[in-house]
Amino acid sequence: MAEDTGDRRDLAALLHPLFKTLIAIERPILAEHEVSMWGYSVLTALADGPARTQATLAESIGADKTRIIDTLDELQQAGHILREPDPADRRARLLSITASGARVRRAVQAEIRVAEDRLLAELPAEDRQGFLRALEAFSSLSLDEISTR
Amino acid sequence: MAEDTGDRRDLAALLHPLFKTLIAIERPILAEHEVSMWGYSVLTALADGPARTQATLAESIGADKTRIIDTLDELQQAGHILREPDPADRRARLLSITASGARVRRAVQAEIRVAEDRLLAELPAEDRQGFLRALEAFSSLSLDEISTR
DNA sequence: TATTGTTATACTCTATAACTATA
DNA sequence: TATAGTTATAGAGTATAACAATA
Numbered sequence: 001m002a003e004d005t006g007d008r009r010d011l012a013a014l015l016h017p018l019f020k021t022l023i024a025i026e027r028p029i030l031a032e033h034e035v036s037m038w039g040y041s042v043l044t045a046l047a048d049g050p051a052r053t054q055a056t057l058a059e060s061i062g063a064d065k066t067r068i069i070d071t072l073d074e075l076q077q078a079g080h081i082l083r084e085p086d087p088a089d090r091r092a093r094l095l096s097i098t099a100s101g102a103r104v105r106r107a108v109q110a111e112i113r114v115a116e117d118r119l120l121a122e123l124p125a126e127d128r129q130g131f132l133r134a135l136e137a138f139s140s141l142s143l144d145e146i147s148t149r
Numbered sequence: 150m151a152e153d154t155g156d157r158r159d160l161a162a163l164l165h166p167l168f169k170t171l172i173a174i175e176r177p178i179l180a181e182h183e184v185s186m187w188g189y190s191v192l193t194a195l196a197d198g199p200a201r202t203q204a205t206l207a208e209s210i211g212a213d214k215t216r217i218i219d220t221l222d223e224l225q226q227a228g229h230i231l232r233e234p235d236p237a238d239r240r241a242r243l244l245s246i247t248a249s250g251a252r253v254r255r256a257v258q259a260e261i262r263v264a265e266d267r268l269l270a271e272l273p274a275e276d277r278q279g280f281l282r283a284l285e286a287f288s289s290l291s292l293d294e295i296s297t298r
Numbered sequence: 299t300a301t302t303g304t305t306a307t308a309c310t311c312t313a314t315a316a317c318t319a320t321a
Numbered sequence: 322t323a324t325a326g327t328t329a330t331a332g333a334g335t336a337t338a339a340c341a342a343t344a
Contacts, residue, residue: 008281008284008285009193009288010171010175010258010261010262010265011171011265011284012168012171012172012174012175013190013193014284014285014287014288015164015167015168015171015284016168016211017211017287017288018164018284018287018288019161019164019165019168022159022160022161022164023161025161026159026161041162044162062165062166109159112159113159116159116160122290123283123286123287124286126279127279127282127283127286128283129279130275130276130278130279130280130282130283131279131280131283131284132157133276133279134272134276134277134279134280134283135157135160135163135164135167135280136157136163137272137273137276138163138166138167138272139158139163139166139167141271
């Protein structure tokens with residue numbers, strides 16, 4: 001059986017151009033729909049269900065609670081999210097996605113998907129499969145724990 | 150044959166935590182050897198051969214010529230690179246790696262490799278192979294052209 | 299006049315701490 | 322006093338333009 005002890009460049013160095021390419025693919029699509037990267041991230045999180053506080057929402061997308069405030073302001077002003085004080089604890093803000101927000105998120109994701117598929121089509125089919133499976137496998141790992149071990 | 154038209158998250162979103170993990174793996178190793186991320190990148194580029202100008206070196210590692218100047222200062226002061234005016238064109242600086250620089254680069258890369266292998270070991274063997282092969286395949290693509298098409 | 303390297307400046311992101319309002 | 326949200330500030334990283342030396 002072949003093992004992976006051969007020569008290769010650092011994974012970060014290999015991944016970096018790919019990552020930059022993916023960001024470059026997303027940027028114009030997001031701009032066209034007038035949503036920021038963080039805004040899209042928030043919409044994606046809220047599409048799975050409402051959030052009870054801004055802090056938990058921030059944490060779920062790997063952001064700081066102070067960093068998403070402008071994002072929430074924008075999304076609210078655009079009518080993409082609801083953001084209302086929790087009657088049970090008026091310190092907290094209940095966050096949920098609106099029909100408009102859901103529509104934008106779906107449109108953005110669909111366009112990103114098309115562009116990504118065009119990129120993946122450059123790969124041999126078997127490598128493409130392996131790549132996607134490995135990404136799924138990684139995403140089910142708890143990378144935070146691993147890196148600080 | 151199974152095609153990859155199933156549901157999945159955006160590739161950038163899938164890649165981001167992995168990329169962050171890889172950076173987190175590299176950071177303490179680089180710190181221990183007192184080299185910055187850009188410094189390591191420069192050493193890696195020069196390990197393949199000298200550079201005729203700073204601008205071409207910068208471009209080869211995806212940086213701006215103005216951005217690597219402090220890095221080159223540090224590497225030179227640490228004795229990791231040689232940086233001397235080209236006798237044939239005294240505007241340009243000939244850049245090459247020293248024995249010390251090569252030693253540091255090898256040590257850093259070896260340690261990074263060990264840590265990365267530990268991470269990859271969390272994946273099923275077949276996914277690991279597919280992942281590495283896909284990365285190699287991507288790196289031989291001209292991603293810059295693709296993203297701006 | 300063009301090119302190489304350098305410096306200066308501004309702009310974006312991010313991290314931290316301090317503040318307010320509720321509890 | 323503790324917590325949720327907000328604001329202010331500073332720092333790192335980056336991009337751009339202007340500058341000095343050489344061609």
